[in-house]
Amino acid sequence: MEKVIYSHEEAIEESLRYFQGDELAARVWVNKYAVKDSFGNIYEKSPEDMHWRLANEVARIESKYPNPLSAKELYDLFDHFKYIVPQGSPMTGIGNNYQVASLSNCFVIGVNGPADSYGAIIKVDEEQVQLMKRRGGVGHDLSHIRPKGSPVKNSALTSTGIVPFMERYSNSTREVAQDGRRGALMLSVSIKHPDSESFIDAKMTEGKVTGANVSVKLDDDFMRAAIENKTYTQQYPVNSANPTTVKDIDASALWKKIVHNAWKSAEPGVLFWDTIIRESVPDCYADLGYETVSTNPCGEIPLCPYDSCRLLAINLYSYVVNPFKENAYFDFELFEKHVVLAQRIMDDIIDLELEKIECILEKIKEDPETPDVKRTECELWEKIYKKSAQGRRTGVGITAEGDMLAALNLRYGTEEATDFSEKVHKVVAINAYKSSVTMAKERGAFGIYDSEREKNNPFINRLAEADPELYKDMKKYGRRNIACLTIAPTGTTSLMTQTTSGIEPVFLPVYTRRRKVNPNDAQVRIDFVDDSGDAFEEYIVFHHKFVTWMEANGYDPAKRYTHEEIDELVAKSPYYKATSNDVDWLMKVKMQGRIQKWVDHSISVTINLPNDVDEELVNHLYVEAWKSGCKGCTVYRDGSRSGVLLATKKSKKEEVPPCKPPTIVETRPKILEADVVRFQNNKEKWVAFVGILDGRPYEIFTGLQDDDEGILLPKSVTTGRIIKNVDEETGTKRYDFQFQNKRGYKTTIEGLSEKFNKEYWNYAKLISGVLRWRMPIEQVIKLVSSLQLDSENINTWKNGVERALKKYIQDGTEAAGKKCPNCGNETLVYQEGCLTCKTCGASRCG
Known part of the structure; x- marks a missing residue:
C-alpha cells in the first residue's frame, strides 16, 4: 500500500491538535521524530501515527515469544506519552525504513589491548564518526595514550600527550550531522594518568574541545588523598604493575583545580570510578569482554568497548491518582505491572536493534567502496552486534519525578520526598529484574549468565535482601539482560510528556x-x-x-x-522553592546517592547553582557525592559557560587583521531570487517572501496569506523571484512575486507590497533596511524581538518574521546569553533555524 505523504504544514496542524495547541511540542515532534525520507517527505501527521508504528513493530517481536503482548496493549502504554516512552533513537528509528540507522542511544568504543599508536587513535576516530552518522552518542577513554614527553620510535621522538587528540575527536564530532543536531561525545581519562591535569585544563582554553563533554575518572585512593592532603601516585600505563612513568603529586592541589574548573566552566564532570566498577553487574564478566572503560556523553550508561544501550522512560506522574489533592496517592499496583512490561519492551527493542544492525551491515556490503575501505565500519558493527546479542543490555528509566512528587504534595529535596523517591526506584529495580528473570525462563538467559560470578556484587546482594524469592528464581533460571536500569536526561521528550x-x-x-x-x-x-x-x-x-x-x-x-x-x-504549592535554584543542593546529592543504590547503571544529573556560589560549595557537593555513593556528578553554576565555549579571545599581540566586512549592495538589483516561508500563528496562515542576495536575506515581505486579496499561492511553491518595477513617468515603485509552476509556466503576483497591511509594510521596510546593510541575522532577530508593538496582530506578525529569518542563521552560530531550558547550560547554537544545546542535545524550534 502506498504511504501517504503529509506536508510540513499538515503535520504541524495535526500535531498542534494532538498537543492541545502547544506549538513548541508540535514542532519538536515534527522536526525530530516524525518519519521522513531523505527528500524531506513526511509520512506521519501526529504522534498517534508514531505510537502505532512503535506498537506494531514491538508486537511483531512479541509474537515470536510466549504470552505475546498485542499491538493495542502496547499502543495503550505509549499513547500520549502517558506511561512508557521510548527515548530518542528508538522513537525515531523503530519501524522507520527510510533511514539505515541504529536504535541505540549510547555507545562506548575502545581498542582491545595496547592502543597507544596513531593507527589505534585514527581507528577510534573513524569508529566514532561511523557511529555518530547512525545517530548514536559515543564515549571513549584516553587513558591508553602516552603522556606528553614520552619517547616514541618515530620522527617526532616524543609523544604530544592527550590534549591534541581531544581536539581531534572534538572536531570529528562537530563534523557529523544528525538530522538537525551534531553528534555527542564523552571523553574520559583516569586521574592516575600523568596527563590528567592537562586533560582537566583543556576546555578552559576558549574555543577548544567544544564538541565533547569531558569527565575525569576518580578512584577512592585519590579522593582520600585529596581530602586528607596526602600525595597520590600517577603512572603510565595506568593499570600496569611495571609502569614506564611514575610521579607523585599533591592530590589536594589537583583536586582544587578540578573544583575550580567545574565552578568556572561546568567541566570536567567527575566519575567515581571505583564505585562504578564495584557496583557494576556487567563487570562480573570483565574477563569475557565486559570491563567498563567509559560512559556515554551524558554519563548515565557506563559501558565496555563496543557495547551499546537503548533508553526508555516511565512517566511517573501518570501513576498519581487525584494529583495535587489531599487524597492523592501513587498507584503502585499499576506501576509494578508497567515496570515489568517496560523491561519486556526494552528486550524486544534489542531484537529490533539486531535487525537494524543487520540492515547496516547489508548496506555496507552494498556500498561501492572496496573491502579494505569498508573494513573498519563493517568490523565495528559486527562487534556491536555480538555484544548486543550476548549481553542484551537495557536502559529502563523514569521521567517526571519532580512532577510526581509535587502531585503527591511532596516538595522536591525534602527528606520526605527523598524517602518516597527511594521507594519508587526500589520498586523499579525489583520489578525490572523480576521481568528479566521471567523472560530468561520464557526466552532464555543472556549468553554468559553465571550466578557464581555475581554472588559478591553489591547491587545483586541488595536485590537478594529486598526480595529473596526473586534471587532464588534468578539463580535457577538466570536473567535475560546483563544490566537493566538507568536514569537518563529525557531532553525534548519531556517537552512532549508535559503537554499531553x-x-x-x-x-x-x-x-x-x-x-x-x-x-x-x-x-x-x-x-x-x-x-x-x-x-x-x-x-x-x-x-x-x-x-x-x-x-x-x-x-x-x-x-x-x-x-x-x-x-x-x-x-502554597509544592512547586514553590522546588525549582533548580531553590532546592537544597546537598539534599539533592544525598537523594542521588540513595536512589543510585537501586540503579545498576548510573544517573545523569546536573546540580544547578546560582552564579554567586563559591568554590567551597562545589567542593563540598563533590565530596558528599562520593561519600553518598553517587557514580558521577556534574555542577552548573548559572552563567559559568558564558565565554568559555564561545569564540576564542586573543591578546592584542595575537590578533589577526580583521575580516573583510560583507559587501554592501546599496542599489537593489531589479530581480532577486526569493524563498517562500509559510507558518501558522493562532490558527492563521501566514507567508513570508524573503529576497536573497549572495545567499543572505536582503529584504522581506510578510503577512496573512489572504486568498481574497489575490495571493493564490500553491503549497508546492517554495521559491521564486521578487521583481522591482519602477514607473518611469511617476517614479512609483512596485514589487511583484513571480514563480514557476510544475509545468514550467510562470505566474506573477503583482503589487506584492500592496497585498499586506500597511503597518506590516512599514515595519518590513525597517527590517529590510538593516538586512541590506548586512547586520548579522541573529542580531536582526534580536532587534525584531525587542520591538514594542501595540496590538496582538502585529506581535503575531513579529513572531512570524523571527521564524522566517531563523532558517538563514549559519549553523553553529552561538546564541550568546541564552540558556538551554533542559540542562541550564549556556551552550545553545543555531542548527537549521532551531536552537540546539551542545551539552545535552535538546532542540527547540520556533
Missing part, C-alpha cells in the same frame, strides 16, 4: 504590569503575555500540571487576580 496530560493550559488575567519572566526550569514555567485589549493588562500562563494543582486548591478561572494574590497562591 489532558489538561488545558490556563491563562490568568492579572492587573499590574510586571517584567517578563521565564524561569529555566521544566517543573514550572511562567510567561507574561500582553492582552490585546489592554496594554496594561497581562496574562500568566502556567505549566499544565501546576494548573491541576491550582484547580485542586481553589483557583477560580472567572476571577481576576492581582499579582499579590498570584504570589500567595504560588507560595
Whole structure:
C-alpha cells in the first residue's frame, strides 16, 4: 500500500491538535521524530501515527515469544506519552525504513589491548564518526595514550600527550550531522594518568574541545588523598604493575583545580570510578569482554568497548491518582505491572536493534567502496552486534519525578520526598529484574549468565535482601539482560510528556504590569503575555500540571487576580522553592546517592547553582557525592559557560587583521531570487517572501496569506523571484512575486507590497533596511524581538518574521546569553533555524 505523504504544514496542524495547541511540542515532534525520507517527505501527521508504528513493530517481536503482548496493549502504554516512552533513537528509528540507522542511544568504543599508536587513535576516530552518522552518542577513554614527553620510535621522538587528540575527536564530532543536531561525545581519562591535569585544563582554553563533554575518572585512593592532603601516585600505563612513568603529586592541589574548573566552566564532570566498577553487574564478566572503560556523553550508561544501550522512560506522574489533592496517592499496583512490561519492551527493542544492525551491515556490503575501505565500519558493527546479542543490555528509566512528587504534595529535596523517591526506584529495580528473570525462563538467559560470578556484587546482594524469592528464581533460571536500569536526561521528550496530560493550559488575567519572566526550569514555567485589549493588562500562563494543582486548591478561572494574590497562591504549592535554584543542593546529592543504590547503571544529573556560589560549595557537593555513593556528578553554576565555549579571545599581540566586512549592495538589483516561508500563528496562515542576495536575506515581505486579496499561492511553491518595477513617468515603485509552476509556466503576483497591511509594510521596510546593510541575522532577530508593538496582530506578525529569518542563521552560530531550558547550560547554537544545546542535545524550534 502506498504511504501517504503529509506536508510540513499538515503535520504541524495535526500535531498542534494532538498537543492541545502547544506549538513548541508540535514542532519538536515534527522536526525530530516524525518519519521522513531523505527528500524531506513526511509520512506521519501526529504522534498517534508514531505510537502505532512503535506498537506494531514491538508486537511483531512479541509474537515470536510466549504470552505475546498485542499491538493495542502496547499502543495503550505509549499513547500520549502517558506511561512508557521510548527515548530518542528508538522513537525515531523503530519501524522507520527510510533511514539505515541504529536504535541505540549510547555507545562506548575502545581498542582491545595496547592502543597507544596513531593507527589505534585514527581507528577510534573513524569508529566514532561511523557511529555518530547512525545517530548514536559515543564515549571513549584516553587513558591508553602516552603522556606528553614520552619517547616514541618515530620522527617526532616524543609523544604530544592527550590534549591534541581531544581536539581531534572534538572536531570529528562537530563534523557529523544528525538530522538537525551534531553528534555527542564523552571523553574520559583516569586521574592516575600523568596527563590528567592537562586533560582537566583543556576546555578552559576558549574555543577548544567544544564538541565533547569531558569527565575525569576518580578512584577512592585519590579522593582520600585529596581530602586528607596526602600525595597520590600517577603512572603510565595506568593499570600496569611495571609502569614506564611514575610521579607523585599533591592530590589536594589537583583536586582544587578540578573544583575550580567545574565552578568556572561546568567541566570536567567527575566519575567515581571505583564505585562504578564495584557496583557494576556487567563487570562480573570483565574477563569475557565486559570491563567498563567509559560512559556515554551524558554519563548515565557506563559501558565496555563496543557495547551499546537503548533508553526508555516511565512517566511517573501518570501513576498519581487525584494529583495535587489531599487524597492523592501513587498507584503502585499499576506501576509494578508497567515496570515489568517496560523491561519486556526494552528486550524486544534489542531484537529490533539486531535487525537494524543487520540492515547496516547489508548496506555496507552494498556500498561501492572496496573491502579494505569498508573494513573498519563493517568490523565495528559486527562487534556491536555480538555484544548486543550476548549481553542484551537495557536502559529502563523514569521521567517526571519532580512532577510526581509535587502531585503527591511532596516538595522536591525534602527528606520526605527523598524517602518516597527511594521507594519508587526500589520498586523499579525489583520489578525490572523480576521481568528479566521471567523472560530468561520464557526466552532464555543472556549468553554468559553465571550466578557464581555475581554472588559478591553489591547491587545483586541488595536485590537478594529486598526480595529473596526473586534471587532464588534468578539463580535457577538466570536473567535475560546483563544490566537493566538507568536514569537518563529525557531532553525534548519531556517537552512532549508535559503537554499531553489532558489538561488545558490556563491563562490568568492579572492587573499590574510586571517584567517578563521565564524561569529555566521544566517543573514550572511562567510567561507574561500582553492582552490585546489592554496594554496594561497581562496574562500568566502556567505549566499544565501546576494548573491541576491550582484547580485542586481553589483557583477560580472567572476571577481576576492581582499579582499579590498570584504570589500567595504560588507560595502554597509544592512547586514553590522546588525549582533548580531553590532546592537544597546537598539534599539533592544525598537523594542521588540513595536512589543510585537501586540503579545498576548510573544517573545523569546536573546540580544547578546560582552564579554567586563559591568554590567551597562545589567542593563540598563533590565530596558528599562520593561519600553518598553517587557514580558521577556534574555542577552548573548559572552563567559559568558564558565565554568559555564561545569564540576564542586573543591578546592584542595575537590578533589577526580583521575580516573583510560583507559587501554592501546599496542599489537593489531589479530581480532577486526569493524563498517562500509559510507558518501558522493562532490558527492563521501566514507567508513570508524573503529576497536573497549572495545567499543572505536582503529584504522581506510578510503577512496573512489572504486568498481574497489575490495571493493564490500553491503549497508546492517554495521559491521564486521578487521583481522591482519602477514607473518611469511617476517614479512609483512596485514589487511583484513571480514563480514557476510544475509545468514550467510562470505566474506573477503583482503589487506584492500592496497585498499586506500597511503597518506590516512599514515595519518590513525597517527590517529590510538593516538586512541590506548586512547586520548579522541573529542580531536582526534580536532587534525584531525587542520591538514594542501595540496590538496582538502585529506581535503575531513579529513572531512570524523571527521564524522566517531563523532558517538563514549559519549553523553553529552561538546564541550568546541564552540558556538551554533542559540542562541550564549556556551552550545553545543555531542548527537549521532551531536552537540546539551542545551539552545535552535538546532542540527547540520556533
